[in-house]
Structures are given as C-alpha cells and as structure tokens.
Amino acid sequence: MAGARAFDLDLAGLKLGAGEGRRLELEVKFEPLLLGSQSYAAQPARVPVRLDVSRMLGGGYALRLRFTAALAGPCMRCLTDAAPLVRVDVREVDRPGEGEELESPYMRDERLDLAAWARDAFALGAPVKVLCREDCAGLCPVCAADLNEAGPGHAHERARDPRWAKLRELELE
Ligand SMILES: [Zn+2]
Ligand SMILES: [Zn+2]
Structure with a gap:
C-alpha cells in the first residue's frame, strides 16, 4: 500500500518569511488500509485536513497536521459495519542539513508529500481492534x-x- 511518492505541495510557493506561518485547509484522498486481511476505507472519501506551516528562523519548516476521519469496514468481532473515528494530530520538523533527525521523510526540496504523511499518521492512529462498539x-x-x-x-x-x-x-x- 506504499503508493507513489508525490512531493506535490510546494511550501516554498507560500513565500513565508522566517518565523511566519500559514494555515492551510486541504483535502486528502486516502487509499484503503489493510488490517489483518481486511480492507478498511477512510470516510469521507476526501478527508478535510488542517495543515499549519511555519517557516523557522534559520531555515526549514515546522509542520502540524490535524484531521478526523472514520475507519470504515467490518467489526473485527461480529463482522457488521464499523466506523470508529480516528483523530490525528501530528508534527514534523524539516531542517535539511542539520542531521537525519531533523529531516522529515515527507519533505524534499521544500515540497511536502502530504498524502503519504496523512496516510501513515492515519494508519498509526487506527485502533488495534476495529469494533462496531467498544463492548461488542x-x-x-x-x-x-x-x-x-x-x-x-x-x-x-x-x-x-x-x-x-x-x-x-x-x-x-
Ligand atoms: Zn450459538
Ligand atoms: Zn461488532
């Protein structure tokens, strides 16, 4: 489910000065997640996300991504439809040339692969057991x-x- 990497969000195009920030309201289309042998889809199909972009003093970016989406698919206990909500609030820092820890894998040449970041964060935030209700x-x-x-x-x-x-x-x- 890796998908093609697309560093398609050009942060340089925002023309932020050092210390400046911008909030972007965007939409991300998710590929289905494979949990166990079952496929789970994000709902809605195009998930509204909020991306805060800050250009740091001394170069680089600090990013914060937030969204809420349902994970729709069969309940892992009773197989009826389940759609637990997944809340995502994650951050990335990208300061190229200052060591691997400060380089985001989702950034390349001031371009962000938003879809890959959102997909990974969604997968990490997904419950271990997808249930129709907690006490199924x-x-x-x-x-x-x-x-x-x-x-x-x-x-x-x-x-x-x-x-x-x-x-x-x-x-x-
Ligand atoms: Zn029985
Ligand atoms: Zn159930």
Whole structure:
C-alpha cells in the first residue's frame, strides 16, 4: 500500500518569511488500509485536513497536521459495519542539513508529500481492534450467531455449566 511518492505541495510557493506561518485547509484522498486481511476505507472519501506551516528562523519548516476521519469496514468481532473515528494530530520538523533527525521523510526540496504523511499518521492512529462498539459481544463460537442480537442468554448444551447437569441428574432420580 506504499503508493507513489508525490512531493506535490510546494511550501516554498507560500513565500513565508522566517518565523511566519500559514494555515492551510486541504483535502486528502486516502487509499484503503489493510488490517489483518481486511480492507478498511477512510470516510469521507476526501478527508478535510488542517495543515499549519511555519517557516523557522534559520531555515526549514515546522509542520502540524490535524484531521478526523472514520475507519470504515467490518467489526473485527461480529463482522457488521464499523466506523470508529480516528483523530490525528501530528508534527514534523524539516531542517535539511542539520542531521537525519531533523529531516522529515515527507519533505524534499521544500515540497511536502502530504498524502503519504496523512496516510501513515492515519494508519498509526487506527485502533488495534476495529469494533462496531467498544463492548461488542462478537459472534457465538459454536453457531456464529451475533451475540449482540441473541443476548446474554444465548447458550448451547455443551457450553452449559457441568454442575447444572449434575443437578438435573439428581432431579431425575
Ligand atoms: Zn461488532
Ligand atoms: Zn450459538
């Protein structure tokens, strides 16, 4: 899912002076995320993002990216539609020539690969388990019934507490 790198946002074009900043409201189109073997799509299809660009004293940029998007796909427990919200608030600093730690992998020649940065941040912010709701009861391991609908009383003979079986034997005697 790496996608083609596109350093297509020209920050030099903003013509910011040292210490100046600009807030940009943009849209990013996300490729689906692969979690486990399932595909999860960002919603909406074009996610509005807020990008704060600051030109630092002494050169380089400090960047902050914020957006909220839903991660839509099957619940990992019960397989119905889930769309948990992912809130992203990440920063990057790019000061070329001052060591690797201060060079952003998303920047090249004052151009930003916004799509790659947003995609990586979205993937990192995604929940480990995508659930339709936090307390999803999942599927019955015996018959695959949706336990959210079947309710807590749903059970099978074999799953029954053996002590009850003993009690029933006593009743029959
Ligand atoms: Zn569920
Ligand atoms: Zn069952």
